[in-house]
Amino acid sequence: MSELIKAMESCFNQQIYKIILSKPKKKSAENIMSYKKITISQINADYHLEKFTDTQVFNENLNEQALKDFLLIALADDFLQYNAWDQQYEYIIQVSKKGKLSASKKTVKEAPKMAINHNREKNYLLKEGVVIEPLIDMGIFTKEGKVVNTMYDKFKQINRFVEIIDDEIKNLDPDIPLNIIDFGCGKSYLTFILYYYLTEIKKMKVRIVGLDLKQDVIARCNESARKYGYEQLSFELGNIHSYESEFPVDMIITLHACDTATDFALFNAVKWDAKLIFSVPCCQHELNGQMETEALSLLTKYGIIKERTAALMTDAIRGSLLEYCGYKVQLLEFVDLAHTPKNILIRARKAKSSEKKRNEALNEVNQVIQTFSFKPTLYQLLDAEGMIK
Ligand SMILES: C[S@@+](CC[C@H](N)C(=O)[O-])C[C@H]1O[C@@H](n2cnc3c(N)ncnc32)[C@H](O)[C@@H]1O
Structure with a gap:
C-alpha cells in the first residue's frame, strides 16, 4: 500500500478535473464489485463519481479526502489503470496483473472533455x-x-x-x-x-x-x-x-x-x-x-x-x-x-x-x-x- 500511496501522491493534485479508472480486475469470489469503469469529475471542491456496470450507472459525490481514500482502495482491489488530467499533464498509474506498480505523467495533448465544469x-x-x-x-x-x-x-x-x-x-x-x-x-x-x-x-x-x-x-x-x-x-x-x-x-x-x-x-x-x-x-x-x-x-x-x-x-x-x-x-x-x-x-x-x-x-x-x-x-x-x- 505504501508504494500505492506514493504513486497517488505524485499523480493527484487539486487541479485535476477528470479521472478515469479502467481495466477492472478479474472478479474473485470475495470481490463482488462489478464496475467496469469509473469516471470522476471535479465540481467545485468536491468530486462527482459515475460508476458504470454493464447496464447501469451509479452516482456518488465525495470530498477530496474521501476521494483519495476511495482511489487507493479502488487501485489496490479493483482496477489496473488510473488516468487523470489537469490543464498541463496527464497522470497515469498502472498496476500489472502481477501487482507491479508504475506511475508517470506526460504533457497533455488531448484532454477529455470536462463532463462537469468546475463551477456547479x-x-x-x-x-x-x-x-x-x-x-x-x-x-x-x-x-x-x-x-x-x-x-x-x-x-x-x-x-x-x-x-x-x-x-x-x-x-x-x-x-x-x-x-x-x-x-x-x-x-x-x-x-x-x-x-x-x-x-x-x-x-x-x-x-x-x-x-x-x-x-x-x-x-x-x-x-x-x-x-x-x-x-x-x-x-x-x-x-x-x-x-x-x-x-x-x-x-x-x-x-x-x-x-x-x-x-x-x-x-x-x-x-x-x-x-x-x-x-x-x-x-x-x-x-x-x-x-x-x-x-x-x-x-x-x-x-x-x-x-x-x-x-x-x-x-x-x-x-x-x-x-x-x-x-x-x-x-x-x-x-x-x-x-x-x-x-x-x-x-x-x-x-x-x-x-x-x-x-x-x-x-x-x-x-x-x-x-x-x-x-x-x-x-x-x-x-x-x-x-x-
Ligand atoms: C407529482 S405531480 C408531478 C408534476 C410534474 N411532472 C412535475 O414533476 O413537476 C403528478 C401529476 O400527475 C398528474 N396525474 C396523475 N395521474 C394522472 C393521470 N392518470 N392522467 C393524467 N395526469 C395524471 C397529477 O394531476 C399531477 O399533476
Whole structure:
C-alpha cells in the first residue's frame, strides 16, 4: 500500500478535473464489485463519481479526502489503470496483473472533455443569469435570472432530466421533427424548460404535448405557451389511461407521475412504438398493498422494508418489461438521494434485441410475480393487449 500511496501522491493534485479508472480486475469470489469503469469529475471542491456496470450507472459525490481514500482502495482491489488530467499533464498509474506498480505523467495533448465544469452553476444546461422569461413567470428564476432559493431542488432535477435527454438525442437529425408527450405534466416546469432547450438552444423541430388531469393547470400552461409564442407546445386535459395521441409519438417523458400513472404512460409508449422513454416514477404503492410471500417473508415482515422492496421491485419490473418489449433499458440515479428520494430514472431506447434476451427479461418478471403473488399494472396492460407471449 505504501508504494500505492506514493504513486497517488505524485499523480493527484487539486487541479485535476477528470479521472478515469479502467481495466477492472478479474472478479474473485470475495470481490463482488462489478464496475467496469469509473469516471470522476471535479465540481467545485468536491468530486462527482459515475460508476458504470454493464447496464447501469451509479452516482456518488465525495470530498477530496474521501476521494483519495476511495482511489487507493479502488487501485489496490479493483482496477489496473488510473488516468487523470489537469490543464498541463496527464497522470497515469498502472498496476500489472502481477501487482507491479508504475506511475508517470506526460504533457497533455488531448484532454477529455470536462463532463462537469468546475463551477456547479456553469455545468447546468440552463445557466443562472440567462433570463428565460417563462421560468420567471413560473417562479423558478428571479427577474435577474437567479434561481429562487426554494426552487433550487426542482431546478436541479429538471436540469438533470434535460441533460439525460440531451445525451440521448444528441445524434438525432435536428430537422426531423420530434414528437414528445409529457404525461402528468402538472405545473409543467419540465415541459417548458425542455421545449425552450430543444427549440431555442438546440434549434430542433419539436412538438410537445403536456397532459394532466387538472383543468386549471392546463389552462394556465396553455396561456403561458401562447404568451411566449411557443407554437408547438400545447397542453391537454385528459387521463393517461385512455389517452389517444393525434400524431405519432417519438418520445414520452414522465416526472413523478404518481403510482400506476407511470405504468399507463409506459404502456402507451410501448403501444405506440415510441423510440425513447424517460420516466421518473414516484409513489410506487401498488405492489406494497399486494405482495405476499412465504419463501421471502423476511422482506415483508417489517413495514418499512416491505414498502421499499415493493417500490424497488416496481421499477425493476418496469425496466425488465420494457426490455421484453424491445427496449434497451437503464435505471439511473438521476439526482442525489439527498435532494429527493424519488430519484430513479428509467431510460429506455427502442433497439434491436434477441428473442433470447427478451424472454430472459420476461422470465425474471414472471419469477418475481410468482414469488410475491402480485399483479403489476404494466404487466396486466401488456398482457391484456396480447403483448405478453
Ligand atoms: C407529482 S405531480 C408531478 C408534476 C410534474 N411532472 C412535475 O414533476 O413537476 C403528478 C401529476 O400527475 C398528474 N396525474 C396523475 N395521474 C394522472 C393521470 N392518470 N392522467 C393524467 N395526469 C395524471 C397529477 O394531476 C399531477 O399533476
